[in-house]
Structure formats: structure tokens, C-alpha cells
Amino acid sequence: MIVLTVDQRGSTHAEDRVPAVLEHLAEWVRGRDGMVVSFARTVGDEVQGVLAASDAGAQLAVDLTLALLRDQGWSVGIGVGPVELPLPEVSREGRGPAFYRARDAVERAKRRARGTSVAVEGPEGPVGANRANEIESLLRLLGAVRARRTPQGWEVVDRLAELADKPGRQKIAAQSLKVSEQAVSQRVRAALWQEEEGVRPVVVRLLAELSGWMGGERDDASDELRGNATP
Template sequence: MIVLTVDQRGSTRAGDNVPDLLLRLESWTRGRAGLNLAFERTVGDEVQGVLDGTADGAELAVDLTLDLLRDQGWSVGIGVGSVELPLPKVSRDARGPAFYRARDAVERAKSRAKGVSVAVEGPGGAGGSSRAREIESLLRLLGAIRARRTPQGWEAADTLASLADRPGRQKIAAQALGISEQAVSQRVRAALWQEEEGVRPVVVRLLAELAEQGGATSSAPDGATEDDVHDERGDLEP
């Protein structure tokens, strides 16, 4: 499964933005497949949600991460691996390697600059660790692209994203924005929007593959799996 742990940046200066974030997360996830446990505050300025390890869950995880990075007020940790089943009603009561990895990941993400403050932790065996780093690098690249996007670039990107992918989409976007089709094309090129759209499904696929490798459950009755022991000792890569 996939666990997202999100921590507010600079909360002592900005105040508590968690209630607003939870409302936005509820809106972003409404009607979307792949969510197992809704996001909730766990401790302090931190929220956590649980997504399934399918393509739907991976796509939702990537979309939410990029939305959170765009806000630039949050650090995002993605933990991939097994969890103890059955899942409890709330994520703060859940256990398993995926949760420990999400905790390690968000701690690493906090040291990153805003807009790219994301980290990914996955199973260490069979290349899982290197796959997690690949996903992390691609997410940071997309975050950096989006962090440099101008308001005009975002206006074009958001308008195009709201339209069905079919011929003539840029013309429709131009009409909606009240600008020429050529101006839309210029904004799209400057915003690297098409490049982002090309990379995003690659990240989703890699994350879904990593989640499939990680498994869904912890088999030990008390949850004391070998992965748990390694995670609690901090033996995973920092």
C-alpha cells in the first residue's frame, strides 16, 4: 500500500493550516478511486492518509503530491510497503512498514526547499530502494518545473487540464482565456506543461510497480515483521 504523511512547513510563522488542508484533501479525493483511509490529523501539524497499491492509488498519490508541492507549504513523505490488516477506521491507529517508511520520508523531505520537499521510501529488496529514489527524483523534477511556472503559465495549464484530451483543445483554451491560440502555445511551452504531462504517467507506473512489490499485508499476528524491525531501528536508507 501507499501511505502519505504530510507535514506543514513553517507552522510557527504561518499558523495552523491543517484544517484548511483537510478540507482541500477531502475535495481532491472525493469520487477518486484508490483511497483506503481518509486523511486526518495525526499529531501536531501533520496529516496522513492511506492509498491502495493499485494504479488508481498510485495515480492519486502522485496527483496529491504535486498539488501539495504546488502549494509550497507542505513536506510530503511517501511510504510504500505492507500494512497490518484489517485496517483500522483511522490512519493514526494503523501499523506496518509503509507507515514507518512514510515517517522516515517526511523527515527527509523537511530538509528540502519548498516546492520540491518530497521524499519516497520503499522496500529495500530486489531494487526497491533504487526504484523509490527514481520516483523521488522524478517527483522533485516535476515539483521544480511547477515551482518556476508563472501565473500565466498556470492559467494555461489549469485550463488545458480541465478539458478533454482531444484535437482542438488549445483552441478551446484560448477562447476560454480570451487570448490567441498562439499565446496559449507560447505559455504552454514556457510552462513545460507537455513535458510534465509526459512524465507524470511514468511516475504513476513506477509507483504502482513499487507498491505491488511491497505487498499489502504484514503476516505476523503482532505486526512484528522483519521490515518493521528494520524500520524501527532506522536501518532503511536515510
Template sequence: MFVLTVDQRASTRRGDLVPELLADLAPFGARDGIVIGFDRTVGDEVQAVLDDAALVVEIVLAIGRWGGWSTGLGIGSVLTGPGGRLPAVSREASGPAFVHAREAVERAKTRGAPVPCAVDGPDPVAAGEVEALLRLLLAVGGRRTPAGWEVVDALARTGGTQKDVARVLGISEQAVSQRLRASLWPEEAAVRPVVTRLLQEADA
């Protein structure tokens, strides 16, 4: 399984933004793959347990786009209680995945690089590969312009073609194509399945 531990950066200066983060994450709550939903654990930290690698990648990239958070991804098992049941909230759960998530978020918080994301798991090499690709995708997203995000978001909403996006945004197909190229969206779209597969393998 996968544990995401997300800690607010510069909370003393920015105030408590956990309620806003939980509201932003709420749409993911109904998705398959959320085993224990996001909730505040302690202070300005939130946590969740997931079992879907693709959803983990999607959420990590979304949190990175919103900014202001250190994200630790732990890979491993989660202990169950009587009858094989998991607790209703993550702060009552435990297991190796939680230990790895704690180590990861602590490393993400102290990292001097501008991409505060770290991955930890039973296989350091596999976790390192996932971390490297996630940080690359986060860096690409961090350099995307508002115009680039506009076409990327429209493409995701419509689930259609560049022609559909051009019609929705009221711009030319050529402009859509130029924005997608400049935003490195084709490259990101190609890398996402790779990091998802590596994350699945790391949890195997």
C-alpha cells in the first residue's frame, strides 16, 4: 500500500492551511483507490492510505501544483486489526508504510531543492527511481505557464482532442498545439504511466 503524509511549509508565517488542503483533496475522496481518506493527523499535517499507484501519482502532482506542502510517500504494508479491518482514520493505523512515509516527509521538509517531495520504501533503489521521476514531473509542472495549464486542464476536462480544446477555449488549434508543446505536456503524459508502473512494482 501507499501512505501519503503531507506537511505544511512555513506554517508559522502562512497560518493553518490544512482546512483548505482537505477541501482541495475532497474530490479525490470518492475515487477508488482511497483506502483511508485524508485527515489531519497532528499540527499542520494530513495523511491518507491508498492502494492505487496511478491515483497516488495524480494526487502528488496536484499537491505539488497547489504549492506550500512537503509530501512524503511511503511504500509498504499497513497493519490491520481484528477481522483484517483497517482503522477509519490514518492516525490510528500503523505499519511499515507509515514508517517509510514519516522518513520521506522529514526528508522532503529538509531538502534544499525546490521540489519538496520524497519517496521511501523497502527497496531504496525502487523508491529512489519513483522519487526521481515524481520530482521531474513536479518541476515540469512548476515551470508551466498559466496559458499552458489552461490547455492542459481543458484537455483533461473534455477528454477530447486539441480541436475540442480549441473550441472550448476559443483559440486556434495551432495555439493549443503550441501551448501543449511549450508546457511539455506530451512528455509528461508519456512519463506518468512509467512512474505509475515503477510505483506498482515497488509495492509488489
């Protein structure tokens, strides 16, 4: 399974943003596959959720992580591994390696700069550790790219993301934003949006592979979700 533990940065001297981020997370996951245990407050200014060890779960984990990093007010820990059954209704009651690794990961993430405060912990052993490090490095790279994006760049990127990927969408974006196509092209290049779009599927694939590879650890929860749990 994939566990996301998310902690508010600088919460000691800031208002409690957990209710707002829970609303955002609920909106972001609505209608999408991959959510197993919904996000909820665990303790203090921290929230946690459990995602499936699947392509859909990995895609959702990457999308949520990048959305939280864009805010720059959160540290994200991603833990991959088995969880104990039965799965709880709220994640704070969950146990198992994936939960413990998410806890270790978020503590490491807190030491990172805003926009790149993410860490990943996977199954023990060189294969799991190396793959987790690859995913973490790519997520931090994407976070750094997005942290340097200007408001004008985000305006174009957000508009393009709303449109179907087909010829002419930059022209449509230019018309809706009341700027020239050349201006849209310049902003896209400066925002490194096409580069981001090329890397994101790679991160999702790596995370999906890691969540499906337990390195000898038994993942009864994933078996149960697939309908193949053993007595």
C-alpha cells in the first residue's frame, strides 16, 4: 500500500490549516480511483491517507504530492509497504510498515526547503531503497521546477491542463487568457511544463512498481483488495 503523511510547515506560528487542506484533498480525490482510507487528521497539524498499491493509487499519490508541494505549506512523507488487516476506517488507527515508513519519511521531508519537502521510504533492501530514492529525487526535482514557476506561467499551465491534449489547445488558451499565442508559447517554455509532463508518468510508473514489489514482505491488504486474500 501507499501511505501519505502530510504535516503543516511552521504550524507553531501559524493558523491551523488542516480543515482547509482536508477539504482540498477531498475535492482532489473525488471521482478518482486509488483511495483506500480517506485523509483525516492524525495528530496536531498532520493528516494521513492510504492509497492502493496500483497504477491508480500511484497516479493519485503523485498528483496529490505535487499539489501539496505547490502550496509550499506542507511536508509530504510517502511510505510504501504492507499494512495490517483489517484496514481501519481512519488512518491514524493503521499499523504496519507502510505507516511507519510514512512517519520516517515526513520527518525527513520537514528538513527540506519549501516546495521540495517530500521524502519516500520503501521496502527494506537495496532494490527498495534505490527505487524509493529515485522516486524521491524526481519528486523533489518536479517540486523545484514548479516552485520557480511564475504566476503568469501557472496561469497558462493551469489553463492548458483543463483542455484536451490535442492540436490547437495553445491557441484556445491564448484566446481565453486574452494574450497572443507567442506569449503562451513563451510562458510554456519558461515554465518547463512540457518537461514536467514528460517526467510525471515516469514517477508514477516507478511508484506503482515499488508499491507492487514488497521485497519478500507480505501485503495482505493488497491481496484482499484484489479478492485474493489467503486465510
